[in-house]
Amino acid sequence: MLYQFSSEEDNFSYHNAAELQKQLAEKVRLNDFYDQDIRIIAGTDVSYSRNGKYSTAVAGIIIMKYGSWEVIEAVYAVKEISFPYIPGLLSFRELPVLLDAYDKMKTKPDIWLVDGAGIAHPRRLGLASHFGVTIDRPTIGVAKSRLTGHHMDLYLEKGSTVPLRDRAEVIGTVLRSRTNVRPLYISPGHLVSLEQASEIVLSCCTRYRLPEPIRAAHNFVTRLKAKILMQ
DNA sequence: GCGACAG
DNA sequence: ATCTTGTCGC
Numbered sequence: 001m002l003y004q005f006s007s008e009e010d011n012f013s014y015h016n017a018a019e020l021q022k023q024l025a026e027k028v029r030l031n032d033f034y035d036q037d038i039r040i041i042a043g044t045d046v047s048y049s050r051n052g053k054y055s056t057a058v059a060g061i062i063i064m065k066y067g068s069w070e071v072i073e074a075v076y077a078v079k080e081i082s083f084p085y086i087p088g089l090l091s092f093r094e095l096p097v098l099l100d101a102y103d104k105m106k107t108k109p110d111i112w113l114v115d116g117a118g119i120a121h122p123r124r125l126g127l128a129s130h131f132g133v134t135i136d137r138p139t140i141g142v143a144k145s146r147l148t149g150h151h152m153d154l155y156l157e158k159g160s161t162v163p164l165r166d167r168a169e170v171i172g173t174v175l176r177s178r179t180n181v182r183p184l185y186i187s188p189g190h191l192v193s194l195e196q197a198s199e200i201v202l203s204c205c206t207r208y209r210l211p212e213p214i215r216a217a218h219n220f221v222t223r224l225k226a227k228i229l230m231q
Numbered sequence: 232g233c234g235a236c237a238g
Numbered sequence: 239a240t241c242t243t244g245t246c247g248c
Binding site: 045046047048085086087088090091093094115116117120121122126127128141143144145146147148185 | 235236237238
């Protein structure tokens with residue numbers, strides 16, 4: 001077997017991993033969309049530092065008050081990972097650390113912004129969807145670049161959007177989160193509709209390209225990693 | 232066979 | 239993601 005989880009027992013070939021994704025993708029729900037007021041929102045990010053064949057991954061989760069962006073809680077986890085980055089299989093690399101951090105949380109956010117794709121994925125199960133189905137909570141995928149699908153050009157003004165399509169199927173929204181910057185690739189992860197996903201992300205964008213929860217999580221893990229590497 | 236390719 | 243210096247634009 002070519003690739004495996006950090007847990008020694010399970011072997012994972014690309015084929016097996018892809019089949020598992022297809023299975024889990026059937027559990028993704030976008031219709032029973034999230035229809036309550038968002039009060040608490042979470043953002044995730046993972047950063048790495050290389051150690052030869054392995055990598056030390058640091059996953060961070062920031063939980064904040066929606067709108068005021070006041071941080072309520074911040075948790076993190078560190079893990080050695082051997083699963084390589086393979087386009088389409090990112091969740092097998094990042095999910096274990098992310099779930100370790102998740103286990104440390106006290107607060108229960110209404111919805112999650114995850115760094116990576118949701119259903120805008122070859123088998124409709126990007127990291128945000130995989131994570132969402134696993135914890136059975138609403139998630140939205142926020143990717144800084146395109147994994148799959150195609151789209152037209154969009155206006156340079158903040159707030160402009162264009163659908164992201166795979167053939168005839170709409171799998172996400174390309175969103176200009178700030179004027180004159182590269183757009184974000186938004187797709188529902190789990191328990192949110194496609195329309196809501198981009199609306200919610202835009203509502204989290206202040207004066208930066210990244211929505212506040214993701215930006216905070218990114219800053220968090222970046223600083224954490226520097227601190228951890230010093231010891 | 233040749234490109235494309237989240238983080 | 240990470241490696242890396244200066245540099246162009248709002």
